[in-house]
Amino acid sequence: xxxxxxxxxxxxxxxxxxxxxxxxxxxxxxxxxxxxxxxxxxxxxxxxxxxxxxxxxxxxxxxxxxxxxxxxxxxxxxxxxxxxxxxxxxxxxxxxxxxxxxxxxxxxxxxxxxxxxxxxxxxxxxxxxxxxxxxxxxxxxxxxxxxxxxxxxxxxxxxxxxxxxxxxxxxxxxxxxxxxxxxxxxxxxxxxxxxxxxxxxxxxxxxxxxxx
Numbered sequence: 001x002x003x004x005x006x007x008x009x010x011x012x013x014x015x016x017x018x019x020x021x022x023x024x025x026x027x028x029x030x031x032x033x034x035x036x037x038x039x040x041x042x043x044x045x046x047x048x049x050x051x052x053x054x055x056x057x058x059x060x061x062x063x064x065x066x067x068x069x070x071x072x073x074x075x076x077x078x079x080x081x082x083x084x085x086x087x088x089x090x091x092x093x094x095x096x097x098x099x100x101x102x103x104x105x106x107x108x109x110x111x112x113x114x115x116x117x118x119x120x121x122x123x124x125x126x127x128x129x130x131x132x133x134x135x136x137x138x139x140x141x142x143x144x145x146x147x148x149x150x151x152x153x154x155x156x157x158x159x160x161x162x163x164x165x166x167x168x169x170x171x172x173x174x175x176x177x178x179x180x181x182x183x184x185x186x187x188x189x190x191x192x193x194x195x196x197x198x199x200x201x202x203x204x205x206x207x208x209x210x211x212x
Contacts, residue, residue, distance in 0.1 A: 038077065039075065039076075039077050040075070040076055040077065040210065040211075041073060041074070041075045041210075041211040042073065042074040042075075042168055042208035042209060042210055042211065043072075043073050043208060043209050043211055044070070044071055044072045044073070044206055044207075044208060044209075045167070045206075045207040045208060045209050046070070046071070048207035049070070049204075049205055049206040049207050050066055050204075050205050051066060051067045051070050051090055051202075051203075051204050052064060052065070052066045052202070052203045052204075052205075053065055053066070053067075053200050053201060053202050053203070054200070054201045054203075055178075055197045055199070055200050055201075056197035056199070063097065064097070065095060065096060065097035065098075065106075066095075066096050066097075067090045067091065067092070067094050067095055067096070068091075068094040068095075068096055069090070069091035069093075069094035070088065070089060070090045070091065070094075071088070071089050072086070072087060072088035072089065072122075072206065073086070073087055074086050074168075074208060076127075080129055081127060081129070081135070081156070082127060082128065082129055083127075084124070084127040085124055085127075086122070086123075086124035086127060086137065086139065087121070087122065087123050087124070088121070088122040088204075089119055089120070089121050089122075090119065090120040090121075091118065091119060092107065092112045092114040092117065092118055092119060092120060093107065093114045093118060095107065095112070095114075110183075110184065111178075111183045111184075112143070112144065112183065113144060116144075117143070117144045117145060120141070120142060120143050121141075121142045122139050122140070122141050122142075122150075123139050123140050124137060124138065124139035125138050125139050125140065125149075126138040126139075127154075133155055133156040133157070133158070134153070134154065134155060134156075135153075135154040135155075135156060136151055136152070136153065136154070137151065137152040137153075137154045137172060138150075138151045138152075139152075141176070143181035143182075143183070144181055144182050144183075146180070146181045146182055148176075148180055148181065150174050150176060151174060152172040152173060152174045152204075153172070153173050153174065154170055154171065154172045154173075155170065155171045155172075156168075156169070156170055157169030157170060157171070165209060165210055165212065166209075166210035167207055167208065167209060167210070168207070168208040168210070169205075169206070169207050169208070170204075170205075170206050170208070171203070171204070171205050171206075172203070172204040172206075173201070173202065173203050173204075174201075174202050175199055175200065175201050175202070176199070176200050176202060177198050177199060177200075178198055178199075178200050179198050
């Protein structure tokens, strides 16, 4: 009889213990993994960044210019930046080629029509690692009222940590056809080539501050 009572008590104890032990689930595991991927945002350090472009002039030489006013941000959760979302804006009126008359022409309707379309924008669609510190940045570039897909070759310079906060550096390069964006001015040289090439090389150097 005593043995029977002991067995019953033991079974009840096991049942009660099982009832109060929390069960693990897949949802709990996914949630824990989610918190390991902390959202991170970076903003442009404008004093240590620049946006440059260059074209071929008269077929034989290269002319450079830049935009002095711009802004942008990067947001990601993955350490390799493969899920990064990137946006960038450039003030067309800030164009500078070290020639006032040329700058006025570039702001006119022959090119950017800065009065009607004062901003250029870029919004990413993918940021793909391609080995080492290299990436392919795909997205949509809007100039005037035209939006076209473009791809930048990006070099990631790394992250520097200091008492002032974390810094990240990037260099992005691409080539666009200005005619695709209705930057339509066109004049031929005596030899038949264009005074200003239709291809425009774009280079962006950015230093980013990690948002606190």
